[in-house]
Amino acid sequence: MTTVINAIAYQGTPILDDENNNWNFTKGNAWDCTSASVITFVDKVNNKIKGAGKEHTSFQKTAIPIEFPLLLKSYKKSNQDVVNFEHFVHTFINGKLKDNIKSSRFDEGVVIVFVHFTDDNSEDESFLVLMLKNTGALQFTKDLQIKDIDVIDLKQFVQGCKVDVKRFIDKYLLKDNDDIDNHVSFIRGIGDIRDYFKKALLSEDVVTNKKSTENINLAVESFMLKNNLNRDERENVKSSLYAFSIEKKGQIVTPEQIENIIDKHLPLDKNDIKKTFVDFMNTHKYEVNDEFEMKEIIIKKLVFLDLDIGFAKINLKTSSLGAINSEKKAIFNSDTRELTITTTINSQKQIDEINKILNG
Numbered sequence: 001m002t003t004v005i006n007a008i009a010y011q012g013t014p015i016l017d018d019e020n021n022n023w024n025f026t027k028g029n030a031w032d033c034t035s036a037s038v039i040t041f042v043d044k045v046n047n048k049i050k051g052a053g054k055e056h057t058s059f060q061k062t063a064i065p066i067e068f069p070l071l072l073k074s075y076k077k078s079n080q081d082v083v084n085f086e087h088f089v090h091t092f093i094n095g096k097l098k099d100n101i102k103s104s105r106f107d108e109g110v111v112i113v114f115v116h117f118t119d120d121n122s123e124d125e126s127f128l129v130l131m132l133k134n135t136g137a138l139q140f141t142k143d144l145q146i147k148d149i150d151v152i153d154l155k156q157f158v159q160g161c162k163v164d165v166k167r168f169i170d171k172y173l174l175k176d177n178d179d180i181d182n183h184v185s186f187i188r189g190i191g192d193i194r195d196y197f198k199k200a201l202l203s204e205d206v207v208t209n210k211k212s213t214e215n216i217n218l219a220v221e222s223f224m225l226k227n228n229l230n231r232d233e234r235e236n237v238k239s240s241l242y243a244f245s246i247e248k249k250g251q252i253v254t255p256e257q258i259e260n261i262i263d264k265h266l267p268l269d270k271n272d273i274k275k276t277f278v279d280f281m282n283t284h285k286y287e288v289n290d291e292f293e294m295k296e297i298i299i300k301k302l303v304f305l306d307l308d309i310g311f312a313k314i315n316l317k318t319s320s321l322g323a324i325n326s327e328k329k330a331i332f333n334s335d336t337r338e339l340t341i342t343t344t345i346n347s348q349k350q351i352d353e354i355n356k357i358l359n360g
Contacts, residue, residue, distance in 0.1 A: 002043050004033035005116040006085035009144040010093055011134070012101065013109035021102040025093050025112075028144025030082045041146050042117050045130065049162055049187050051279050056182040056287040057203045058171070066095035068201045069168075072127065076169065080116070089114045092200075100200035109134050110158060111144065116165075125165040131158040131189075131197065157189030159197055182287050212292035216258060217302055219277070219286040223262070226280075227273050235319040236265045238302040245299040253294045255281060309339070316341075 009028040014021065031038050059069035071088050078084040097112070104110075115128040141147060167183035184203055186193045220241065224234045240261050244253075259277040266274060281288060305321065307314040322328025331340045345351055 001120040002039055002046070003118045003120055004031075004038055004042050005080060005118065006082055007031040007033055007038060007042070007113070007115040007117075008086060008089055009114070009140060009146075010089070010112045011109065011140075011144055012097075012112060014107060023098055023101055025098065026144075027086075027090065027093075028140070030086060031145060037146050042115055042128075045128070046117075046119070046126070049128075049160065049185075051282050052187050054162075054185040054187055054282070054287070055193060055289050057184050057186070057198075058182055059168070059184060060202045060204050062202060066091055068092055068096065072163065072165075072168065076165070085114075085116065096202075097200045100196040103196045104194065106133070106158070111140060127163040127165055128160065129201065130160040133158060133190075157187070159189050159193045160187040161185070161197070161201055161203075162187065185287075188290060209293040210295055210298065212288045213295040213298040215286045215288045216255070216281075216294070217298060219281040219284070219288065220258070220262065220302070222284070222286075223277055223280050227270060229266075229270070233265055233267065237262055239319070240265060242296075242299050242303045245294045245296040248294055249296055250293065252291045254291055255288055307339075314341075 008030050011026045011028065012023050013026075014023050033039075062070060064070065065074070071092055075084055075088040093112070101110075111132045111134060113128070113130040113132065115130070116126075117128075118125045162185045164183045164185075171183060184201070186198065186203070220237065224237060229237070241258065244257075244261055255278045259275065262277050263274045303318060305316045305318050307316055316330055320329045322331055324331060324333055329342055331342075332338070333340075345354070
């Protein structure tokens with residue numbers, strides 16, 4: 001069940017023939033947070049966002065009180081009533097967004113929606129900033145109240161931002177804490193997420209390519225285990241992903257391309273889970289950007305196991321590892337903890353080097 005704590009909308013319109021590209025913003029009335037329309041709106045938008053591609057980041061540190069993260073901090077420290085909420089939003093609109101939105105190209109204007117809510121099932125607490133066109137999937141009254149909603153299409157949104165409030169409090173607000181995790185998610189709507197929107201909210205750069213790749217590894221492993229792929233199927237997927245990371249080195253890839261690789265290796269009895277990896281990744285909060293550079297050295301960990309056994313360092317292909325009585329080339333006895341590797345050396349150069357050592 002969703003509990004909406006506060007919500008309000010502002011309508012923004014560019015001033016025609018203004019050489020400075022200024023905008024006017026009109027404040028709507030605070031929404032009735034107990035109404036069915038408002039709760040339905042928040043539920044549907046939140047569900048859409050959970051399954052949508054995102055860019056993950058955090059807020060920059062700042063000492064300027066009109067910056068969004070400090071305004072959010074002050075609001076959270078207040079009694080969070082509608083007066084403090086409206087003050088927070090009004091200060092942000094007039095102190096930051098008005099200047100930053102000048103570089104946008106929405107001649108018809110936008111509606112900015114601010115929502116603070118909790119998900120009682122997951123105990124998540126979130127703050128949404130959503131930018132919509134004046135016309136589209138949603139209709140507003142003259143005082144910018146949400147009307148009854150039949151369909152909400154995320155493609156009609158311009159862009160959005162979702163703040164994980166608990167992570168924001170735990171990480172961002174702790175003094176001398178450099179280990180800030182990604183408590184901010186940007187959601188793409190009808191176009192790319194614009195720099196002016198990120199700048200207005202004082203966000204850091206998005207999740208690194210390294211972090212996106214690490215989370216792809218985790219998501220792929222979890223997805224395969226959840227859907228009971230056998231070991232050979234899992235090894236085939238991982239080998240293909242590693243080959244793909246080599247092929248696409250230095251290039252931009254998407255989670256949908258990863259999904260296509262996984263789908264190619266699914267057996268016939270798993271057809272029902274095709275085209276579900278991206279949704280699984282998003283709904284289980286694996287933070288992977290919509291576009292990222294896949295790091296081969298990280299994907300390699302899906303395929304190779306690094307072992308330091310004292311007298312040797314071994315880079316062992318995971319598909320070659322097996323238990324006793326298997327036909328794998330590397331046999332591990334879990335009772336004695338012995339690893340036995342059987343192989344034939346065919347390189348004459350390597351043979352000569354070994355014989356040279358053995359024969360002194």
